[in-house]
Amino acid sequence: MTSSAEQSAVPTALPRNVAARVGAWAAAVGVGSIVAIFVTPMLWLLYGGVYTFFMAVSGLVAIVAGHVGRIRGKRMGGRDRGLALLAIVTGWLLLFCVLVIVVTYFGLAVGLAALS
Numbered sequence: 001m002t003s004s005a006e007q008s009a010v011p012t013a014l015p016r017n018v019a020a021r022v023g024a025w026a027a028a029v030g031v032g033s034i035v036a037i038f039v040t041p042m043l044w045l046l047y048g049g050v051y052t053f054f055m056a057v058s059g060l061v062a063i064v065a066g067h068v069g070r071i072r073g074k075r076m077g078g079r080d081r082g083l084a085l086l087a088i089v090t091g092w093l094l095l096f097c098v099l100v101i102v103v104t105y106f107g108l109a110v111g112l113a114a115l116s
Helices: 004-009 018-039 041-075 081-115
Strands: none
Touching: 018 041, 018 081, 041 081
C-alpha cells in the first residue's frame, strides 16, 4: 500500500485549455496562408480565392476558439488566456486582410472593366 505522502508526490496533470490552443493553431494556419500568398505569387493568380477562403475560415475559427479559450482560461485560473487573446487578435487581423484582398480584387476588376 502507498501512503498519502507518496500519493501526493505523484505529479498530477493540469487540465489543458484546448480551445485556446485550437485558436492559436487556426491563427497560425491563417498567417501561413498570408505567407503563401507572398511566397508564391504565380499560385496566387491561379488559386487566390482558395488562399483567401482559408484565411477567412482560419480567422473565424481563431476568433471563436479564442473567445471560448478565454472563458475556459478564467475558470482554470488563467491558464492559456494570453494564448487565447493572441488567437482573437490574429483572427481579427486575418479577417481584415481578407477584406482588403477582396476589396482590392474587385477594385482591380472594375478598373480593368472601365479601361476596355
